Amino acid sequence: MSSDQTPPAVEDVSTQEARMGDGADDRFNSTLREAFGSTPFILTKFDKFMNWVRGSSMFMLQFGIACCSIEMIHTYAIKHDLDRFGSGVPRASPRQADVIIVPGTIVSKFAPRMKRVYDQMPEPKFVVSMGSCTISGGPFQEGYNVIKGAEEVIPVDIHVPGCPPRPEALIYGVAKLQERIAEGESSPVTVKPYELEQFGDLEQDELVDKLASEIDEDDLVMRYNWNNSP
Amino acid sequence: MSLEKPSRDTALDVGVTEDGLDYDALADLLGGHVLDREQHVNAEGFVIRPDEVQEVLSTLKEEAGFDHCSCVTAQEYDDRYESIYHLRKYNDPTQELSIIVPSPKDDPHNESAARVYDTADWHEREAYDLVGIDYDDHPDLRRILLPETWQGHPLSQDYNQDQPQIVSLREHANPLDEDKRSEDDPDTMFVNIGPHHPATHGVLHVETVLDGEQIADIEPDIGYLHRCEEQMCQQGTYRHQIMPYPDRWDYISAGILNEWAYARAAEDLADIEVPEYAQVIRTMSAEMCRIASHELALATFALDVFGDFTAVFQYGIRDREIVQNLLEDLTGQRLMFNYLRLGGVAWDLPEPREEYFEKIRDFLDDLPHKLEEIHDLVTGNEIFQMRCVDTGVLSKDQVKQYGATGPVARGSGVDYDLRRDDPYGYYDELDWNVVTEEGGDNFSRVLVRLREVEESARIIEQCVDLLEQWPEDDREIQANVPRTLRPEPDKEIYRSVEGAKGELGIYIRSDGTDKPARFKIRSPCFSNLQTLPEMSQGEYIPDMIASLGSLDIVLGEVDR
Numbered sequence: 001m002s003s004d005q006t007p008p009a010v011e012d013v014s015t016q017e018a019r020m021g022d023g024a025d026d027r028f029n030s031t032l033r034e035a036f037g038s039t040p041f042i043l044t045k046f047d048k049f050m051n052w053v054r055g056s057s058m059f060m061l062q063f064g065i066a067c068c069s070i071e072m073i074h075t076y077a078i079k080h081d082l083d084r085f086g087s088g089v090p091r092a093s094p095r096q097a098d099v100i101i102v103p104g105t106i107v108s109k110f111a112p113r114m115k116r117v118y119d120q121m122p123e124p125k126f127v128v129s130m131g132s133c134t135i136s137g138g139p140f141q142e143g144y145n146v147i148k149g150a151e152e153v154i155p156v157d158i159h160v161p162g163c164p165p166r167p168e169a170l171i172y173g174v175a176k177l178q179e180r181i182a183e184g185e186s187s188p189v190t191v192k193p194y195e196l197e198q199f200g201d202l203e204q205d206e207l208v209d210k211l212a213s214e215i216d217e218d219d220l221v222m223r224y225n226w227n228n229s230p
Numbered sequence: 231m232s233l234e235k236p237s238r239d240t241a242l243d244v245g246v247t248e249d250g251l252d253y254d255a256l257a258d259l260l261g262g263h264v265l266d267r268e269q270h271v272n273a274e275g276f277v278i279r280p281d282e283v284q285e286v287l288s289t290l291k292e293e294a295g296f297d298h299c300s301c302v303t304a305q306e307y308d309d310r311y312e313s314i315y316h317l318r319k320y321n322d323p324t325q326e327l328s329i330i331v332p333s334p335k336d337d338p339h340n341e342s343a344a345r346v347y348d349t350a351d352w353h354e355r356e357a358y359d360l361v362g363i364d365y366d367d368h369p370d371l372r373r374i375l376l377p378e379t380w381q382g383h384p385l386s387q388d389y390n391q392d393q394p395q396i397v398s399l400r401e402h403a404n405p406l407d408e409d410k411r412s413e414d415d416p417d418t419m420f421v422n423i424g425p426h427h428p429a430t431h432g433v434l435h436v437e438t439v440l441d442g443e444q445i446a447d448i449e450p451d452i453g454y455l456h457r458c459e460e461q462m463c464q465q466g467t468y469r470h471q472i473m474p475y476p477d478r479w480d481y482i483s484a485g486i487l488n489e490w491a492y493a494r495a496a497e498d499l500a501d502i503e504v505p506e507y508a509q510v511i512r513t514m515s516a517e518m519c520r521i522a523s524h525e526l527a528l529a530t531f532a533l534d535v536f537g538d539f540t541a542v543f544q545y546g547i548r549d550r551e552i553v554q555n556l557l558e559d560l561t562g563q564r565l566m567f568n569y570l571r572l573g574g575v576a577w578d579l580p581e582p583r584e585e586y587f588e589k590i591r592d593f594l595d596d597l598p599h600k601l602e603e604i605h606d607l608v609t610g611n612e613i614f615q616m617r618c619v620d621t622g623v624l625s626k627d628q629v630k631q632y633g634a635t636g637p638v639a640r641g642s643g644v645d646y647d648l649r650r651d652d653p654y655g656y657y658d659e660l661d662w663n664v665v666t667e668e669g670g671d672n673f674s675r676v677l678v679r680l681r682e683v684e685e686s687a688r689i690i691e692q693c694v695d696l697l698e699q700w701p702e703d704d705r706e707i708q709a710n711v712p713r714t715l716r717p718e719p720d721k722e723i724y725r726s727v728e729g730a731k732g733e734l735g736i737y738i739r740s741d742g743t744d745k746p747a748r749f750k751i752r753s754p755c756f757s758n759l760q761t762l763p764e765m766s767q768g769e770y771i772p773d774m775i776a777s778l779g780s781l782d783i784v785l786g787e788v789d790r
Contacts (some may be wrong), residue, residue, distance in 0.1 A: 062428050066455055066786055067481035069432070070526070071565060077539075077547040090539075092428050109377045110425060110433055110454040112399040117426050133457075139474065142465065143458030144384045144391045145376065164565055196399060207394055211379055220399040221379075227392040 047184065054098070054124065055086075055181035058174075061097035061121065062090035066104025068131040068164040075167040087174055094120040099177070101170070102156075105133035105140055106147040112222045115196055118154045126181065128173055129156045132163045139163065147224075152194050196220045242295035251325050259294060260286055271498055271723035273326035275314070280333045280340030284367070287315065287329065287346040295319055296327060297630050299347035301724065301752035303737045304357030306386050311338035311363050315350070316724045316737070316752070320630055320644060323652045323733075328724070339364035342371075349633035352760050360385040360460070375453035375789055385460065406439045406447050418446055421771075425454045429534050429775045432785035436762075436778070443770055448763050456789040463749040468496055468715040469572060472749075477566040479753065480787040483522035483554065484730040486515045486561075489570040494654055495725035495736040496572050500717045505706035506656070507697075508574040513656040514693035515560055515569065517686040522553040523730035524637075524679040524686075527782040531676060532608060534779035535617050542607050549600055552593050559586060572715065574708030579697065590694050597687050601680060609677060618673035622765040622777030625670060632764070633757040636732025637682065638781055641675035643668040648728040660692045672773075672780040679782070714744050724752075731755050731782060751790050755783040 060082075064072065075082050082088040091097045094117045106114060118125070127150070132138030134150035141148060150156055157180065160173035200217035202208050215221060245255035253274040257264050263286050266277035278286050290296045296317040303314040315329040333340045342365035343350040354365045355374040362383030365371055373380060377397040382389045404420035424435040433454035439447040459475055466472040476488035490512060497504060504512075529546025533539065554564050559580050561569040569576050580586050608614055624634070629642045639646050647664040649657040665681040667674035719742030726735030732754030741747035758781050766774035 063426060064432055066432070066457075067478055067565065070482055074547060074551070078544050079548070079551050094426075105455065105457045107454065107456055108380075108395060108397050109456070112397055113425050113454070116399065139478070140457040140459075140462060143461055144389070145456055145458050166564060199396075199398070202396070207381065207396060210381070211396055214379055215396070215398050216400070221396050222399065224395045224397070226394065 051184045052182050055178040058087040058099045058126075058178070059089050059091050059097045060087060061094055061100040061117070062092050063100055063117070064103060065106070065110070066133070068103035068133075071164045071167055072101060072103045072130065072170065075170045080167040080171065082171060082174065085171065085175055085178070087178070094118070095122065097121055098124070099126045099128060099174075101128045101130050101174075102134045102150045102154075103130040103164075105138065106150060106153065107143075107145045108147065108222075108224060109145075111147050111153045111194060112196055112220070115153050115194075115222070126158075126177055127154055127156045128158045128160060128170075128177055130160050130170060130173070131165060132161060135159050135161060144226075147194070154193060194222050194224060196222055242293070244294040246325065251327070253327075256290075256294060256327065260289060263289075268328075268330060268722075270328055271721060272725060273328055275328035275330045275722070277330045277332065280331050281366075283315075283329075283331055283341035283343050284345055287317075287343050290317060290327065290329070291346055295321075296325075298323070299343065299349055299353075299633055300635075300726070300733060301735055301737065301750070302343070302350055302353035302357055303724075303748070303750040304361040304363050305739065305748040305750075306361060308387075310335055311361065313340060313354075313357060313363055314737070315343060316735070320639075320646050323646070323648060323726075326724070328722075333363060337364075338362065339366055341366050342368035344368055347633065348631040349757050349760060352756065356756075359383065362386045373453075375456040377453070384458070402437055404439055405437075405449075423771075425451075430778065431530060431783060434759075434778075434783070434785055434788070436774075438771070438774070440771070444768055445766050445771065445774055446768075448766050448774065450759055450762055452759070452785070452788050454789065455785045457786075459790040460749050460751060463751075464746055467744045468500070468717070468746070469711070469713065469744070472496075472746075473570065473572075474566065474568045477568060478786060479751065479790060480523070480729060480731060480734070480755070480784050481565065482526050482730070482784050483550065483557070483565060484519050485565065485567040486512070486519045486557075486569060487523075487727065487729045488734060489567070490516055490655070491725070491727045491729065491734040491736050493570045493572060494727055495723055495738050496715075498725055499721055499723045499738055499740060500572070500711075500715055502573045502711055503709055504573055505709055507700060507705050508707045508709075509656045510693050510696050510700075511575050511579065511707070512570060513660070514690050514697070515557065515567075515575075516655070517689045517693075518553050518557055520686045520730050521683050521690075522550050522557070524683050525550045525553070527679055527730075528604065528608070528676065531776075531779040531782070534775050535614060542604065545600070545604060545607070549597075556590060556593060559589070571708060571711075573711040574706075578705060578707050583698075587694050587698055590690065594687050594691055594694075597683070601683065604680065609673070609680065615673065617772075617776060618671065618676065618780075619669070620671050620673075621769065621773040622672045622780060623670050624761055624765055628761060628764050629670075632761045634732070634761055635754050635757065636729070637675055637678045638732065638758045638761070640664070640666045641678045641780075642670035646733075648726060648733055652726070654727060656693070656696075657689070660689055662688050662692075672776050675780040675782075716740075716742060716744050718742065726752065729754055731784065731787065732758060734787075753787040753790060755781075755785075755787045756790075759783050759788055 129150040137146045137148040140146045158173045158177045199215045199219045199221045245252040264276045268275035298318045298320050301316040311333045313331045318326045331340045359373045406418045419440045421438045424430040425433040435451040437449045463472050476492045477485035479488050525546045529543045532542035558564050561567040624642050629639045629644050645666050662685045667678050717740040722739045724737045726733045735752035737750040738746045739748040765777045
């Protein structure tokens with residue numbers, strides 16, 4: 001609209017007036033606005049609109065575990081600047097975050113805490129697993145203390161492989177996630193996760209009997225059956 | 231202090247001669263305590279009785295000057311358990327002595343050294359946790375890396391890795407709750423900091439008890455990133471399979487420094503001579519890693535103190551990107567370099583060489599200006615000074631008691647740098663200085679890192695000059711090393727290098743196969759982190775966070 005206007009030849013127009021153009025809301029005009037024509041309304045499905053909104057403004061959880069978090073810091077910081085993709089606001093509290101990037105090896109002591117952090121995030125929430133360790137345990141897969149992938153604990157939407165993935169790869173992963181969210185795709189949980197459950201609810205066996213004096217009935221525990229891990 | 235023996239200084243030189251330690255004199259000092267003597271590659275080992283540990287170690291500490299207990303290695307043999315105390319001296323780390331304490335297979339226990347060296351506290355807890363040796367008279371013997379409900383000791387011989395484990399998520403109790411004198415007595419408040427917290431530099435959990443706003447009790451709880459590095463290295467072959475793991479101990483771009491720790495230990499174990507040209511490349515790339523690591527230390531410290539992702543943080547990251555690009559040109563990787571090989575490096579400098587040297591020189595030329603900018607922003611900033619000067623003070627004695635090394639020790643005026651004191655690589659041919667500051671506070675530690683960046687730049691500059699003039703037909707990057715490396719059986723070695731955070735040591739015992747029988751990592755951060763309670767008792771939480779930041783720990787190396 002404003003593009004085909006010729007600047008006024010009269011000299012007594014102030015700069016401000018010249019910039020304002022014909023109407024006060026001219027500044028908000030854009031190609032998109034032009035495409036819609038004169039109507040301020042668009043018609044869409046509510047779900048579709050919400051999905052688009054969710055994908056376009058994501059609050060990430062500020063969550064560092066291991067080596068990958070260093071590359072994650074670089075992804076947030078200058079040069080790579082994840083903020084360009086509408087997802088660069090790291091939140092310190094899980095209660096304010098939509099997306100958790102899991103950047104590193106998860107070990108037995110940390111998995112219950114990570115599950116708790118994940119549970120504290122409000123729905124809808126999304127998970128990007130960063131690096132080989134969160135896919136399979138990576139180079140530490142054979143370790144006695146290492147969880148064989150983030151999916152054993154929480155459901156994962158996007159896996160970004162690499163050890164560690166470059167910032168570009170993480171950005172690609174986040175962009176892919178946004179695309180999926182905007183299209184309303186959801187990810188199935190492929191592995192039964194290790195759950196937090198009350199100690200009293202565990203099936204009685206040798207190990208449970210042994211620990212009965214150390215753990216209270218209503219304490220939350222996570223039980224690892226290493227030989228069933230994929 | 232003045233009541234101590236006046237003749238102490240002369241007595242501290244027991245066995246010191248010009249060509250190294252005279253172990254006979256040391257054995258005479260200990261007299262009947264020495265049951266047997268063993269030859270390790272780095273030093274001699276004295277075998278002593280398990281119930282005489284405190285007596286022997288305090289004699290060595292008080293009368294022979296072994297003031298640095300750098301590491302405690304525990305291991306299980308077919309017929310016995312063994313704890314090795316690696317002792318050395320802060321003023322000359324080439325004077326080393328191993329104290330070997332065997333204990334019986336059916337009921338492994340020996341006297342604790344924690345009453346002599348404070349640092350042994352955590353080291354012995356780790357030995358108990360992973361190998362299963364009980365230490366009598368230990369102040370607080372419980373698991374340190376694995377959860378308290380863990381079954382078995384994973385580095386012992388009969389451990390079954392497939393057995394199920396249960397880990398609890400229970401509320402932490404306030405350890406000072408019992409101390410209340412009456413109902414009206416003011417409460418203390420228990421605060422969990424971490425394991426998911428932006429200021430703990432990873433997954434550290436600090437159990438803090440506050441009295442008003444001051445810290446009444448503080449205990450770091452570690453093990454949230456214990457990913458079995460020692461087991462992984464014991465499963466890998468010397469030649470190729472171990473080298474990728476060191477990159478992941480101190481993962482803040484300090485990869486080549488860590489790789490060098492393994493390379494140095496394994497090369498000395500297997501008698502491999504590294505070509506001079508490769509040593510220069512190693513020295514240059516290691517110092518680049520040090521710069522990258524210190525830049526991030528500064529950036530995150532500023533993040534802790536200023537509290538947001540502001541200019542200083544971004545400046546630090548910006549400068550790191552440049553170093554990482556240089557390292558990527560050299561090694562092909564941004565973070566996990568896997569560049570060193572036993573006996574040399576993986577490949578020569580990238581072609582065209584002139585262009586690469588030009589890039590490095592550009593970086594070095596810009597560096598003084600950038601450092602000046604950072605000094606203007608950070609160390610010259612009045613608010614920053616108020617936060618950091620005289621907070622988190624660590625005295626020289628505390629440094630030595632806890633075995634702290636690296637910038638933490640040098641910030642307290644302990645002049646200890648293995649690059650100079652126990653030379654390796656090309657360092658002793660180059661012109662550079664060891665940086666120390668006397669303050670011992672958070673400010674001094676930051677200042678030491680910033681000044682070390684300048685020294686590293688000097689080293690890199692000299693290496694570039696050397697490499698540029700190196701004759702083309704003499705560019706040997708790799709010594710002749712057998713495809714499968716099998717060091718002779720029962721050779722033991724403890725070797726360390728100056729990593730970004732301090733003394734990074736590795737103990738290897740060979741058993742004649744192509745894999746180490748025991749691989750123990752002495753991580754500088756593990757020892758440095760032990761000083762946190764000393765620094766923060768009675769201080770405010772923000773000062774504790776600043777102290778934690780100035781310690782510059784990296785959890786991958788603390789937990790391994």
